[in-house]
Amino acid sequence: MAASATCVFCRIVSGDIPATKVHEDAHVVAFLDVQPLRPGHVLVVPRSHVARLHDMPHAEADALWRAVHAIAPRAEKALGASATTIGVNNGRASGQEVPHVHVHIVPRKEGDGAGPFHAAFPDRPSVTREEMQAIAERMRSG
Numbered sequence: 130m131a132a133s134a135t136c137v138f139c140r141i142v143s144g145d146i147p148a149t150k151v152h153e154d155a156h157v158v159a160f161l162d163v164q165p166l167r168p169g170h171v172l173v174v175p176r177s178h179v180a181r182l183h184d185m186p187h188a189e190a191d192a193l194w195r196a197v198h199a200i201a202p203r204a205e206k207a208l209g210a211s212a213t214t215i216g217v218n219n220g221r222a223s224g225q226e227v228p229h230v231h232v233h234i235v236p237r238k239e240g241d242g243a244g245p246f247h248a249a250f251p252d253r254p255s256v257t258r259e260e261m262q263a264i265a266e267r268m269r270s271g
């Protein structure tokens with residue numbers, strides 16, 4: 130999709146506003162998050178303006194995940210980290226604030242005080258095996 134003049138990530142991609150870039154290729158740009166969850170927190174974004182992951186053409190989604198695959202180990206090495214949390218807020222209800230696809234890569238260390246991805250969901254629903262089967266069936270046929 131064409132760049133959006135009001136999108137902060139489009140403006141970073143075009144160079145209109147500054148960012149601390151760590152990677153650029155034909156499809157994606159990666160830069161440090163301005164309000165990092167941990168030092169070395171990287172955002173990897175497609176050059177084209179697409180709000181959600183599944184709105185992206187396959188080739189661009191492939192390129193995005195290839196870049197994440199390449200950048201994550203470099204982020205760990207640069208920060209002396211032993212792990213990364215990698216995630217996407219995919220849609221407003223999930224907490225996505227910038228409606229331009231971005232993958233967060235957050236370097237992690239043992240005992241760094243942040244929990245796993247699961248910590249975002251402290252209250253767990255109970256879902257029966259039958260409900261799971263029905264959910265899976267809807268997904269398979271969707």
Ligand code: AMP
Nearest residue numbers: 137148161162163164218224225226227
């Ligand atoms: P999300 O909630 O998944 O949409 O995350 C948006 C992220 O973009 C947040 O972590 C912000 O700190 C980050 N962010 C917003 N504006 C900028 C900017 N100009 N440069 C770098 N990171 C930004």
